[in-house]
Amino acid sequence: MSETIEEKCLAKGVKLTDQRKIIAKVMTEANDHPDVDELHSRVLKIDPKISIATVYRTVKLFEEIGILAKHEFKGGKARYEQLNEGHHDHLIDIKSGEIIEFVDEEIEKLQKKVAEKYGYTLVDHKLELYGVKKKTQ
């Protein structure tokens, strides 16, 4: 079911260059949400020749063919994460910057309902929660 990024590229007729393979690998191994700079420096550790322009071009391409998701959280640079089957939203710790992924079916349903109510079909959405850790847990 869950194919690798490389398989998806083949399926889409996208050329599999070394650079793309490396970027795919780094993103697959990442379990955070790196921005382009961060991604670039991780990629440089594998191949020090890859340019930042290629990284920009590649994340854009990967986003278009649906294997990466781009997030523009508050006041920062764009950050990316690998897109798997399961959709999720984000809860961001405004102190530490930590990002928690969550799914809430009920909210998803209500969103669809709101769109319908205004005569729209929901095609996408963005939900970000910003919070602070509670002291007494």
Place this chain on the structure above:
Amino acid sequence: MSETIEEKCLAKGVKLTDQRKIIAKVMTEANDHPDVDELHSRVLKIDPKISIATVYRTVKLFEEIGILAKHEFKGGKARYEQLNEGHHDHLIDIKSGEIIEFVDEEIEKLQKKVAEKYGYTLVDHKLELYGVKKKTQ
């Protein structure tokens, strides 16, 4: 209850310059979500001397003292709107760019619940729905 922007500036000890008054007026009269360029050109019609730098500084200031909200919708420049008592979220028509404001108490409650579940106190959130108009309404 709902004070004008000027009253809020006084209350916060913020100097009321002509430029700020004009920007406040334009934002108060706007019933859309202009970006800084658009705001600047509206402002120029009243006083052609006001610089874009001042507009940037002012919207930032107004955001800090809680009288404007900044939105960074998909792939565009930052857009602003006046913040009134009632909080609302946005439904964006991805074809026309039209923006519909909505409130859904149930979603709000669920968001708080999600944050709680992970041990967080919700301090802010962002919910944007992207949709296309239905043909048969």
Place this chain on the structure above:
DNA sequence: GTAGATGCAAAGTATTTGCGACAAG
């Protein structure tokens, strides 16, 4: 072999900032 990808540096956008002149309180 050829279409498309890469690296580089230059060009774009959007936004911020240093500074001397100026104005609000």
Place this chain on the structure above:
DNA sequence: CTTGTCGCAAATACTTTGCATCTAC
């Protein structure tokens, strides 16, 4: 008066792009 603001232009931050070269298929 004094502190903060303004306009200007230069600077910054992020991202895109033109072009000559190279590479996957």
